[in-house]
Structure formats: structure tokens, C-alpha cells
Amino acid sequence: MAEQDKNNIPQPELSELLRLRREKLSALQEAGEDPFRETRFDWDATSTQIKENFDAMEGREVRVAGRLMSKRGMGKVSFCDLQDRDGRIQLYARQDEMDETIYKKFKKFDIGDIVGVVGEVFRTQRGEMSVRAKDIKLLSKSLLPLPEKFHGLQDKELRYRQRYVDLMVNPEVKRNFVVRSRFIQFMRRYLDDMGYIEVETPVLNTIAGGAAARPFVTHHNTLDIDMYMRIATELPLKRLIVGGMDRVYEIGRIFRNEGMDPKHNPEFTTVELYQAYTDFHGMMDIAEGILSGAAKEILGGYKVEWLGEQIDLTPGWRRLTMVEAVKEYVGIDFGAISADAEAVAAAKKIGVELADAAEKTWGNALYACFDQRVEEKLIQPTFITMYPVEVSPLTKRSPADPRLTERFELFVCHSELANAYSELNDPIDQRYRFEKQAEQRERGDDETEMLDEDFLTALEYGMPPTGGMGMGIDRCVMLLTGADTIRDVILFPTMKPL
Numbered sequence: 001m002a003e004q005d006k007n008n009i010p011q012p013e014l015s016e017l018l019r020l021r022r023e024k025l026s027a028l029q030e031a032g033e034d035p036f037r038e039t040r041f042d043w044d045a046t047s048t049q050i051k052e053n054f055d056a057m058e059g060r061e062v063r064v065a066g067r068l069m070s071k072r073g074m075g076k077v078s079f080c081d082l083q084d085r086d087g088r089i090q091l092y093a094r095q096d097e098m099d100e101t102i103y104k105k106f107k108k109f110d111i112g113d114i115v116g117v118v119g120e121v122f123r124t125q126r127g128e129m130s131v132r133a134k135d136i137k138l139l140s141k142s143l144l145p146l147p148e149k150f151h152g153l154q155d156k157e158l159r160y161r162q163r164y165v166d167l168m169v170n171p172e173v174k175r176n177f178v179v180r181s182r183f184i185q186f187m188r189r190y191l192d193d194m195g196y197i198e199v200e201t202p203v204l205n206t207i208a209g210g211a212a213a214r215p216f217v218t219h220h221n222t223l224d225i226d227m228y229m230r231i232a233t234e235l236p237l238k239r240l241i242v243g244g245m246d247r248v249y250e251i252g253r254i255f256r257n258e259g260m261d262p263k264h265n266p267e268f269t270t271v272e273l274y275q276a277y278t279d280f281h282g283m284m285d286i287a288e289g290i291l292s293g294a295a296k297e298i299l300g301g302y303k304v305e306w307l308g309e310q311i312d313l314t315p316g317w318r319r320l321t322m323v324e325a326v327k328e329y330v331g332i333d334f335g336a337i338s339a340d341a342e343a344v345a346a347a348k349k350i351g352v353e354l355a356d357a358a359e360k361t362w363g364n365a366l367y368a369c370f371d372q373r374v375e376e377k378l379i380q381p382t383f384i385t386m387y388p389v390e391v392s393p394l395t396k397r398s399p400a401d402p403r404l405t406e407r408f409e410l411f412v413c414h415s416e417l418a419n420a421y422s423e424l425n426d427p428i429d430q431r432y433r434f435e436k437q438a439e440q441r442e443r444g445d446d447e448t449e450m451l452d453e454d455f456l457t458a459l460e461y462g463m464p465p466t467g468g469m470g471m472g473i474d475r476c477v478m479l480l481t482g483a484d485t486i487r488d489v490i491l492f493p494t495m496k497p498l
Helices: 016-030 047-052 100-107 156-161 163-169 173-193 234-242 280-299 322-329 340-349 362-377 427-442 453-461 473-481
Strands: 061-072 077-083 088-094 114-123 129-140 217-220 225-229 247-255 267-276 303-306 309-312 318-321 382-388 404-412 415-422 466-472
Touching: 047 061, 047 088, 047 129, 061 129, 088 100, 088 114, 100 129, 156 163, 163 173, 173 247, 173 267, 173 280, 173 473, 234 247, 234 267, 234 453, 234 466, 267 280, 267 473, 280 382, 280 404, 280 415, 280 466, 280 473, 303 473, 318 322, 322 362, 322 382, 340 362, 362 382, 415 473, 427 453, 466 473
Parallel strands: 088 129, 318 382
Antiparallel strands: 061 077, 061 114, 077 088, 114 129, 217 225, 247 267, 267 466, 303 309, 382 404, 404 415, 415 466
């Protein structure tokens, strides 16, 4: 039967270990030393600062704070590992060098407790940089024990569900998120220095547009209408280009009600940027500049290892049209084919089948050959350009070949990292393509574009020639950290409830 504490809050049945920790907390509270009443501890040094500046700090008094990760020693001398925001530092506590009452209280602290320490920087006889404690104060009591110290938290599903424990016991995990933060900082600085303005657009929309994806649907009670969580930020940002904001970008969360795998999470982060008076070539330069520049600044060089491959991000990345790529990797020259039936037959001959909802056209056959036979072979950074119009409903047609559009996707290690266009600004052509997408939707393809009348109205006012790009921040961070799953670079990935 569950017992009740002094505040009449029912307490669950507890294991002996958990019961001991709660008994220690109760004893502290009864003695008027409730650690949860502590409100502040002003630290002035971190573990890394002490280690990197040891010669200058040796003998100096410091104030450090963090979580106790281990305790060693017996009797009148104790050693502990303190983990703070930067890493770990050893604590040395000796009864005859500090108040005996404080030392006895410290001896009762548990691994996982959060403490504040005042002490002197010194090096032990074994040469380890440490803090010789003079005062140790309990700032928060850990009522649950950390996972077994020798094995850490190895269950990946549990690690993702309890990221807070993962970060405690697997300190290397934090590196991914430090790199993520620094990458976003670099990208913001890069775009701001180019004269871009960061903006925010709605997450809830009455139309799901800007991408071929299945949206999440919710309901607005006051307006009594269904709304969609955004699947892209493209259409609102291009409205701003129409309005005269010539360079805009948004870093934001995107939501797509689709499958989950090592490269996909239902909510993910992108940057979308749009620049008036440039084209998709200008976007290629920006994509290359952001990723190569971030690697150089954050990692110190252009070489990274990802998914078992050695990747070279040195500027000067390869650029291939889709027709060239299919010819090189598959052996079919779509540039020499003009008839739809011939193109479909050529694809079928190598075992490439078109999706049921796709029209049997030259463009769809070209894209299917690339998607099924070429993408998996692209390891080093490669821009694939000139996509068929059938799969690019928001992209300007190529003046040289109206079957193609001025679009690129960036591939690294057979993963798409960025997608960019010379944006379609012809409202008549845009309406026609929206209508073709609507026809596909009526045939059962619920991932096609919805017709957005307000966006067409915006285009009718006139949008200048514009280059636009979307870049997946999660995948870029996977590349920079060498992570093999998107869950390793999202602090709280989507998980099915237990």
C-alpha cells in the first residue's frame, strides 16, 4: 500500500534504494536543510576553464557547480567526479581540511546529487587537475539513481525517450547539439552578412503548400475550421519577395505526417531563403558556402566521415544535370530521347517502374531513373540540376528545354541536404501546374500541392526573378557530426508512447 508524506501527497511503493534516498531527503527537510529550497549558487569557473588555464589558476579559490558522477575513498578522504556544463573535474575532500560537520553531511550525498563547491585548484600526487574542497553544499537531491556506471545508458530507445539521462551519463552526446547550435549560428551570420532578413511565418495554415507532403491536420475551435501544420515555409516567404523584402530567410520547424526512418522525423528543422534578382546558381553558391564554411569553422577542416564514407567538403563541388547524371551512372541518354513512350520503355528496360499516380511521360521516366538508380551512388557533394517539370511545380522552366526546370538538389552520401529553384513567377504557368497537381490529388495522391488562390493573386502583382532554397538542418548536422540517424541530432525525437 502506498504511504503518504508529511504533506499528505501519496507516495508509490519504492525499492530499497529509492527509499533510502527519500529517507535522506526527509531527514534533511526535518533538519531545516531542504535542498529544494536552494535558489542560487554563483559559480565562477568550469571544468574546462580550470583544465585549460591550470597554470594560471593553480592555488586560486574557485566556485564550481554540477552533478556528482562518482564517489571514491573511505573515512576521512574522498574523491568525486563533478560534471558541469563543460565536462568533468575531480573533487578532493578531506575531513581535516574542511568543517567536520560539512564533511559528514557530504559523505551522505549520493551519486547524481547536484552540489556547489568552494575550493582551491591543485594537482594531486598522481598528477590529476582537481579542486580541493573547502565547502560543499547540496543544491538538489537526486531521488533516482543514475544507470550503472560501467555501462552507461546503452538502450537507444530509452536514451531518446529520456534524453536528460542520456546527456548525464553519455557526455559525448552533448557534442552533437553543441555542433548543431554552432552550425545554426554560423548560418545566421552567413546570411545576415549577405543582407538577408530573418522572418517568421505561420505554423498553422488553411492550405498546406510549398511541398509535396502529407500534412498534420488540426482544428481551430473558435473559427471552426480545419487547419494544417506547415509542411514548408516557401509560399509565405515568396509573398514577402512580392512585397519588396528582397532577401528573407526563416529557420523553423516543419511538420510532415509521413514515415520515420534514419533520415526522417515527423517534425524537423529547415532553413528556407529567397533572394530577388538571382537564380538557382546563386543558391548553389550559398549552399556550398554555408556547409563548407561551417565545417571549416566548427570542425577545423573540410574532411568529415559520414555513414562509413570519407567526405570532402572543400569548395568546388560537382554540378551535373539530371540528364548527365542518368547517362553517366545508368547509361541512358534522355537527351537523345524525345517521345514519352520511348522514355518510359527505356526506364522499364533497366527495371525502373513509374509510380502508379505518375503520368507516363519523358520527365517522369527521367526522374524515376535518377531516383531509383542514381541517387544511391552520389557520395561526394554533388549538385543535381535541371529537374523535370512534372516533379517541380513551383520552379521556373528552362529557356533551353521547357520539359525541364531550373532546380537543383544537393546530395552528400546519397542523402538530399538542400533543394533549390529559380522560382516560378509566371502566375498563368503556376495556375496550370497547380491544376495538374490537383488532378493528381483527385487520383488519390494526397502528397501533391494544394491550389493556393491567394498565392496566385500575389504572383499576379508581380514577383521579380528569384532564387530560393530549402536546406535540412538536421541532415546537415548529421553530416558534420557523423551521426547515422536523425534521432541523434534532435534532442527530443518523435517516439511512440510506451
